[in-house]
Amino acid sequence: MESQQMKGKTVVVTGSNSGIGKETAKELARRGARVVMVVRSAERSTDAMQEIIEQSGNQDIHMLIADLSVMGEVRSVAHEFISKFDRLDILVNNAGAVFGERKLTSEGYERTTALNYLAPFLLTHELLDLLIQSSPARIVNVSSGAQSLGRIDIENINYEKDYGTMKAYGTSKLMLTMHTNWLARKLQGTGVTANAAHPGFVNTNFGEKNTGLGMRILLKISRPFQKSPEEGAETPIYVAASSEVKGLSGEFFADRERKDLPDEVKNEELQERLWRTTEELLGTNYDEKLSRLKAATP
Numbered sequence: 001m002e003s004q005q006m007k008g009k010t011v012v013v014t015g016s017n018s019g020i021g022k023e024t025a026k027e028l029a030r031r032g033a034r035v036v037m038v039v040r041s042a043e044r045s046t047d048a049m050q051e052i053i054e055q056s057g058n059q060d061i062h063m064l065i066a067d068l069s070v071m072g073e074v075r076s077v078a079h080e081f082i083s084k085f086d087r088l089d090i091l092v093n094n095a096g097a098v099f100g101e102r103k104l105t106s107e108g109y110e111r112t113t114a115l116n117y118l119a120p121f122l123l124t125h126e127l128l129d130l131l132i133q134s135s136p137a138r139i140v141n142v143s144s145g146a147q148s149l150g151r152i153d154i155e156n157i158n159y160e161k162d163y164g165t166m167k168a169y170g171t172s173k174l175m176l177t178m179h180t181n182w183l184a185r186k187l188q189g190t191g192v193t194a195n196a197a198h199p200g201f202v203n204t205n206f207g208e209k210n211t212g213l214g215m216r217i218l219l220k221i222s223r224p225f226q227k228s229p230e231e232g233a234e235t236p237i238y239v240a241a242s243s244e245v246k247g248l249s250g251e252f253f254a255d256r257e258r259k260d261l262p263d264e265v266k267n268e269e270l271q272e273r274l275w276r277t278t279e280e281l282l283g284t285n286y287d288e289k290l291s292r293l294k295a296a297t298p
């Protein structure tokens with residue numbers, strides 16, 4: 001790929017101080033894009049930012065700070081982005097984590113649901129105006145094959161009952177893929193696409209914090225069989241930037257290929273119920289926003 005082919009594009013990558021997000025940010029920077037890293041700790045991200053600048057040869061790298069499990073911070077970082085940058089060509093919702101125990105955030109949301117599902121839902125909503133103004137634009141939601149372990153239970157997305165580590169993680173990714181498919185339909189005609197990407201099983205910091213000993217041992221034993229972070233970033237980068245993906249929307253990609261969507265994800269009645277519940281929780285209104293934006297588009 002030509003190194004400067006993304007010059008003039010502005011990209012946001014959440015959780016880009018480590019793992020898959022850092023490699024995604026680095027490669028998009030190498031191709032010439034302006035990259036805005038959304039991370040939760042400046043202190044822990046300065047080295048990563050320096051590494052991205054040095055290895056990509058691109059100085060146009062920026063950092064914004066937010067704990068994305070807190071919806072108030074998702075809103076503020078979106079507003080900060082809008083106040084500083086005038087376009088958004090690619091939004092990579094990559095930040096995510098798995099948690100050994102059920103805990104609520106300061107706003108009362110179960111933290112897996114908050115970080116892996118509600119945050120990308122809300123960040124995308126807040127940045128939608130800029131994405132549409134910058135179209136053709138792409139939304140890439142880093143989901144997971146672990147969505148096969150999930151089951152959508154709309155009355156229990158906060159896990160008042162039956163919390164399980166992988167159940168909550170898998171369900172958060174299933175909801176994210178479902179949201180992506182729903183959003184893709186809503187975005188038809190705007191020039192903005194939305195796709196989900198599974199990076200594979202990747203050797204990163206994933207699962208190292210906030211999990212029990214059993215999971216950490218399991219991850220350690222399986223390290224030799226895992227992809228490197230560079231390999232793990234290949235599919236998100238492909239979905240974000242490849243001309244082969246141009247115009248495709250609502251899809252789930254793994255190993256740089258389109259895969260079948262789980263039946264649950266395609267269930268439009270369930271999609272609608274999940275969508276309404278999430279909008280009520282977050283106080284968003286995608287339909288209103290989209291009809292205003294579509295009406296304003298020449």
Ligand SMILES: NC(=O)c1ccc[n+]([C@@H]2O[C@H](COP(=O)([O-])OP(=O)(O)OC[C@H]3O[C@@H](n4cnc5c(N)ncnc54)[C@H](OP(=O)(O)O)[C@@H]3O)[C@@H](O)[C@H]2O)c1
Pocket residue numbers: 014015016017018019020021038039040041044066067068069070094095096097115142143144145198199200201202203204205206207
């Ligand atoms: N590794 C895998 O095998 C695998 C497989 C399928 C899908 N995924 C998905 O890939 C994505 C990237 O994960 P990774 O494997 O690269 O793991 P990672 O190295 O742990 O990276 C996760 C990133 O998310 C950030 N993050 C976590 N909690 C956050 C919060 N509250 N606010 C803002 N940022 C937060 C982390 O920041 P800190 O450094 O501050 O924690 C880090 O930058 C995740 O969505 C994960 O679910 C990973």
